[in-house]
Amino acid sequence: MKKMWAFAIAVAWILSGCSDKSDSEASAVDAAPKMDGKVVIYNWTEYIPEDVLQAFTKETGIQVEYATYESNEAMYSKLKLLDGKGYDLAVPSTFYVEKMRKEGLIQPIKKELLSNYANLDPSLLNKPYDPDNSYSVPYLWGSTSIAVNGDEVDASQITKWADLWKPEYAGKLMVMDDVRDNFYVGLRVAGFENNSTNEDEIRAAYEKLKALWPSIKMINSDSPKSPLIKGEVSIGAIWNGEAYMAQEELPNLTYIYPEEGAVLWVDSFVIPKGAANVENAHKFIDFMLRAESGKAAIEELGYAAPNIPAIALLDEKLRNNKIVFPDKADIDRGSFHQDLGDTVLVYEKYWQMLKAGQ
Numbered sequence: 277m278k279k280m281w282a283f284a285i286a287v288a289w290i291l292s293g294c295s296d297k298s299d300s301e302a303s304a305v306d307a308a309p310k311m312d313g314k315v316v317i318y319n320w321t322e323y324i325p326e327d328v329l330q331a332f333t334k335e336t337g338i339q340v341e342y343a344t345y346e347s348n349e350a351m352y353s354k355l356k357l358l359d360g361k362g363y364d365l366a367v368p369s370t371f372y373v374e375k376m377r378k379e380g381l382i383q384p385i386k387k388e389l390l391s392n393y394a395n396l397d398p399s400l401l402n403k404p405y406d407p408d409n410s411y412s413v414p415y416l417w418g419s420t421s422i423a424v425n426g427d428e429v430d431a432s433q434i435t436k437w438a439d440l441w442k443p444e445y446a447g448k449l450m451v452m453d454d455v456r457d458n459f460y461v462g463l464r465v466a467g468f469e470n471n472s473t474n475e476d477e478i479r480a481a482y483e484k485l486k487a488l489w490p491s492i493k494m495i496n497s498d499s500p501k502s503p504l505i506k507g508e509v510s511i512g513a514i515w516n517g518e519a520y521m522a523q524e525e526l527p528n529l530t531y532i533y534p535e536e537g538a539v540l541w542v543d544s545f546v547i548p549k550g551a552a553n554v555e556n557a558h559k560f561i562d563f564m565l566r567a568e569s570g571k572a573a574i575e576e577l578g579y580a581a582p583n584i585p586a587i588a589l590l591d592e593k594l595r596n597n598k599i600v601f602p603d604k605a606d607i608d609r610g611s612f613h614q615d616l617g618d619t620v621l622v623y624e625k626y627w628q629m630l631k632a633g634q
Contacts, residue, residue, distance in 0.1 A: 314339040315556040318351060318363040321498055325576045332563045338556050346497040347454055348372040355381060361550030364557040369541045373412045374405035374615040382411050382546040389558040392565035400542060400582040412544035413561050416579040419602060419610060420457050420539035423519040426528035428510035436535040438465045446491040450512035453497040455627045456613045457539050458485060464536035470611040473619045482626040489630060520578025520599045531599045537609035
């Protein structure tokens with residue numbers, strides 16, 4: 277699931293207009309693109325490679341303004357408060373695409389403006405959360421599962437979510453600040469399916485999580501790889517891309533797809549209903565649908581892009597990396613969250629009770 281760098285310094289230098297520029301400085305200014313408006317993006321932290329953003333601005337002259345969030349709930353609440361204004365693009369997960377579509381918070385995608393739409397994998401299109409992808413364009417997909425620092429814990433002893441309840445892991449655990457992901461774990465360990473609307477089952481999941489809570493050392497959704505890398509925790513519920521990046525510094529890190537199934541998700545570009553730069557938003561989406569952009573995102577972030585030409589550009593080792601590309605059995609055991617309407621308030625009630633230690 278993501279934080280980008282702004283271009284304010286470079287733009288300020290280009291526009292500074294110093295009269296005593298050297299020839300090389302003047303050439304640099306002449307070579308800079310003519311600014312052609314902007315696109316305001318609201319996205320997960322560390323979720324688009326910086327060089328891809330720079331390439332987009334260099335080619336189009338469109339400035340990128342970038343703000344970040346740590347959860348779907350935070351993104352949704354902000355856009356709801358602003359009535360869909362203030363941002364040109366957001367990147368919600370599947371069930372929030374469905375929720376925002378139903379509530380009229382996002383506007384239709386103009387596919388005729390997307391010359392690279394055919395690059396998308398048909399198997400990840402036309403899903404129930406957005407039939408015919410009328411309101412969303414898939415960007416990245418992945419999983420939430422278990423990462424283990426093998427230098428601290430024997431990863432072979434962890435094969436399912438229920439193993440996190442073992443007393444030897446007390447004080448070594450991390451979870452992310454995500455209502456539905458945590459309750460997915462609670463529901464599955466309690467023997468129920470994801471997306472339950474039965475309050476008795478949700479309460480049973482809460483009781484399971486309540487028993488786990490004293491063992492949890494921290495909650496982190498901003499950069500969940502960091503506590504693992506720093507040795508602050510040994511086991512974490514984490515996005516697969518964060519595990520992929522953490523493995524660069526922790527070669528003995530293992531990403532485990534549990535027997536009860538991992539959380540699966542697709543994050544998609546959507547255009548809020550009050551977007552001020554709709555044409556530029558489509559230009560940005562189309563740029564991200566290029567094979568080269570998809571390849572850069574996969575290589576840097578460790579998430580899978582539903583972009584067939586992009587995957588063809590990857591080296592064989594990365595294409596076969598199970599952290600990034602789970603096999604069919606892992607996918608079949610996993611589950612996507614669905615929009616549960618008002619039942620989400622029940623989940624939220626118990627989530628707040630958990631965090632308050634009640």
